[in-house]
Amino acid sequence: MNVLVFASRKGGSGKSTLAAHLATYIASPTRRTLLIDADPQGSLSFWHKIRGNENPALRHGGRNLADAVKAAKRDGYEWVLIDTPPDKSATVVEAIKLATLVIIPMRPGVFDIAAVQDTVEVARELRKPYAAVINGAPPKRGDHEAPIVADARGALNALKIPVWAGQVTHRADFSQALTEGEGAGEFEPGSHAAEEMERLWTAIDRSMKAVHSAYARGARSAA
Numbered sequence: 001m002n003v004l005v006f007a008s009r010k011g012g013s014g015k016s017t018l019a020a021h022l023a024t025y026i027a028s029p030t031r032r033t034l035l036i037d038a039d040p041q042g043s044l045s046f047w048h049k050i051r052g053n054e055n056p057a058l059r060h061g062g063r064n065l066a067d068a069v070k071a072a073k074r075d076g077y078e079w080v081l082i083d084t085p086p087d088k089s090a091t092v093v094e095a096i097k098l099a100t101l102v103i104i105p106m107r108p109g110v111f112d113i114a115a116v117q118d119t120v121e122v123a124r125e126l127r128k129p130y131a132a133v134i135n136g137a138p139p140k141r142g143d144h145e146a147p148i149v150a151d152a153r154g155a156l157n158a159l160k161i162p163v164w165a166g167q168v169t170h171r172a173d174f175s176q177a178l179t180e181g182e183g184a185g186e187f188e189p190g191s192h193a194a195e196e197m198e199r200l201w202t203a204i205d206r207s208m209k210a211v212h213s214a215y216a217r218g219a220r221s222a223a
């Protein structure tokens with residue numbers, strides 16, 4: 001099973017947004033997907049209520065996350081996405097403990113990098129793979145990213161924090177889709193927003209496969 005955890009102590013960085021959009025890409029009848037809304041603010045739960053279907057399914061509550069993930073495995077879920085509160089609470093640490101991969105969304109900006117570092121520290125301590133994703137970025141001009149995005153990337157590289165090579169641009173489609181209970185690809189198939197989310201999903205899927213084979217190699221060499 002794959003457990004993706006969205007974490008950053010910074011509110012508004014895009015945890016709930018990325019979790020909801022990605023879940024709609026992942027979920028299919030043959031790829032059972034569960035969202036766990038571990039944030040008392042309940043953004044994902046709100047979205048899920050509007051959505052009104054179980055594809056992906058949703059479970060609300062940040063208590064006993066380990067039991068929730070165990071139950072998900074028993075129930076045949078292939079993917080679990082955990083959205084966490086914007087703080088450094090025990091809930092966030094427990095979620096990261098359960099992660100196959102930690103996604104750290106960040107807006108390009110100085111204060112956001114400090115927040116990313118806090119989450120990275122926890123992930124490193126718990127030896128969990130992680131990657132930052134730049135969200136809410138100004139649009140690219142042709143192939144050129146905005147200077148603020150390039151600066152953020154530079155700062156992350158200097159700190160040896162892996163960051164997704166793409167960007168999630170600030171687009172009305174991302175927030176409007178959510179108000180309809182949809183993901184970007186459902187809201188407007190083929191849109192720039194849909195394309196970006198699909199690219200992010202492809203990158204995450206590839207990383208997850210790499211993480212699983214690294215674990216398998218580790219298990220073999222430990223045996």
Ligand SMILES: Nc1ncnc2c1ncn2[C@@H]1O[C@H](COP(=O)(O)OP(=O)(O)O)[C@@H](O)[C@H]1O
Pocket residue numbers: 010011012013014015016017018043086135136137168169170171172174175178
């Ligand atoms: N790429 C984006 N484009 C447009 N709006 C966005 C984007 N990412 C996030 N938002 C909006 O910003 C706000 C905060 O995002 P959210 O996902 O709730 O952050 P977090 O869960 O980290 O607190 C929401 O209103 C959301 O719709």
Ligand SMILES: [Mg+2]
Pocket residue numbers: 015016017039043083084
């Ligand atoms: Mg949120």
